[in-house]
Amino acid sequence: MNKELHEMKYLAEKVADLKAKGLYRTLPVNQGACEPVLQLADREVINLCSNNYLSLANDARLKEAAIKAIERYGVGAGAVRTIVGNQSIHEELEKALAEFKKVERCFIYQSGYDCNIGTIQAICDKEDLLISDQLNHASIIDGMRMVKATKQVYAHSNMEELEALLQAAQGKYHNIFIFTDGVFSMDGDLANLPKIVELAEKYGAFTYVDDAHGSGTMGSHGRGTVDHFNLHGRVDFVVGTLSKAIGVKGGYVACKEVSYQWLSHRARPVLFSTTLSPADTAAAKKAIEILTEDDSLQKQLWDNSRYIKEKLTALGFNTGHSETPITPVIIGDEAKTMRFSKALLERGVFVSAIVFPTVPAGTGRVRVMVQAKHTKEQLDKAVAIFAAVAKEMGIIS
Numbered sequence: 001m002n003k004e005l006h007e008m009k010y011l012a013e014k015v016a017d018l019k020a021k022g023l024y025r026t027l028p029v030n031q032g033a034c035e036p037v038l039q040l041a042d043r044e045v046i047n048l049c050s051n052n053y054l055s056l057a058n059d060a061r062l063k064e065a066a067i068k069a070i071e072r073y074g075v076g077a078g079a080v081r082t083i084v085g086n087q088s089i090h091e092e093l094e095k096a097l098a099e100f101k102k103v104e105r106c107f108i109y110q111s112g113y114d115c116n117i118g119t120i121q122a123i124c125d126k127e128d129l130l131i132s133d134q135l136n137h138a139s140i141i142d143g144m145r146m147v148k149a150t151k152q153v154y155a156h157s158n159m160e161e162l163e164a165l166l167q168a169a170q171g172k173y174h175n176i177f178i179f180t181d182g183v184f185s186m187d188g189d190l191a192n193l194p195k196i197v198e199l200a201e202k203y204g205a206f207t208y209v210d211d212a213h214g215s216g217t218m219g220s221h222g223r224g225t226v227d228h229f230n231l232h233g234r235v236d237f238v239v240g241t242l243s244k245a246i247g248v249k250g251g252y253v254a255c256k257e258v259s260y261q262w263l264s265h266r267a268r269p270v271l272f273s274t275t276l277s278p279a280d281t282a283a284a285k286k287a288i289e290i291l292t293e294d295d296s297l298q299k300q301l302w303d304n305s306r307y308i309k310e311k312l313t314a315l316g317f318n319t320g321h322s323e324t325p326i327t328p329v330i331i332g333d334e335a336k337t338m339r340f341s342k343a344l345l346e347r348g349v350f351v352s353a354i355v356f357p358t359v360p361a362g363t364g365r366v367r368v369m370v371q372a373k374h375t376k377e378q379l380d381k382a383v384a385i386f387a388a389v390a391k392e393m394g395i396i397s
């Protein structure tokens with residue numbers, strides 16, 4: 001064995017490069033559950049950076065459902081679904097999701113990421129055209145990479161460009177698919193789904209909406225952006241995640257029965273990887289039951305997000321054009337954005353800094369995401385810290 005070779009020099013060089021550019025980081029460690037206030041190793045911080053919108057990740061009702069499921073079904077499914085890993089709890093979750101989303105079927109995956117990877121490669125082929133919004137999530141992009149099809153990208157939410165691509169594609173491809181996020185996670189804006197659906201219907205294209213951030217936050221009782229725009233039955237594939245507002249882990253695609261039948265034969269993450277654990281599955285099912293019965297958590301989430309958005313805007317921060325509980329606070333310069341988020345953390349507010357290449361250069365921002373269970377006192381305290389740090393840094397006057 002060549003000892004020197006296995007020192008992994010080529011990776012050491014890449015890591016050193018990250019460090020030289022100031023991009024190296026270590027992972028923060030949360031000592032407990034994903035609550036509105038987190039216990040990090042050295043301090044308590046107000047948590048403004050989780051996707052746990054409805055505060056369900058540590059909800060007593062979900063935990064009880066998970067514990068009961070462990071007692072009945074065990075801790076692991078024991079095999080892929082196509083062999084013997086398909087337990088009755090998995091079927092029950094799919095049924096509950098389909099009723100909630102008002103669709104024929106929902107097909108579950110181990111994550112939203114797996115769902116995009118598995119679904120896109122199963123439903124698309126090399127004679128197809130795949131059209132994608134420029135700001136689509138990485139998992140859509142990765143899913144598209146798995147297909148040897150023609151791919152085209154339109155500028156973010158530019159419907160004229162989308163129409164031009166559809167026009168030019170007429171008669172040239174077997175199938176045309178339009179892929180879009182429902183809620184764009186960096187700005188919190190919505191896709192123009194009514195227009196996308198109209199264009200898809202006019203030009204004979206299929207529509208595929210990844211509604212990870214819309215699941216549980218948008219629409220009646222959190223049914224998502226398709227419900228928000230009242231487009232039931234007009235989007236061919238709607239992806240949701242169980243890992244954000246639902247508070248657990250997993251993903252699903254809402255679709256027609258025949259699409260479900262095909263996916264259950266060809267979705268590779270389901271064919272070749274063990275399915276969701278019984279505890280995850282039961283907890284997610286419980287969350288869907290709670291959302292169906294009661295929209296008070298969704299109302300609290302929106303109340304909190306409007307509250308903090310108003311306070312931050314009044315202070316003079318640029319909060320962009322968000323239409324959802326995602327509130328970007330745009331700082332601009334990348335290094336300044338990083339310093340701002342670091343100073344906030346030191347004073348007790350945890351937000352994520354998002355900079356180029358995740359967002360365009362010069363539009364660095366911290367992203368504020370509240371939960372249903374944040375108290376107004378916690379939000380006031382966070383806003384006061386934002387104001388103090390930003391004044392010191394000359395971001396606001």
Ligand SMILES: *Cc1c(COP(=O)(O)O)cnc(C)c1O
Pocket residue numbers: 111112113114137139181185210211212213241242243244249250251
């Ligand atoms: C978070 C996210 C995913 C991934 O979901 P997971 O369940 O965490 O794997 C997929 N798509 C979009 C748009 C997302 O925001």
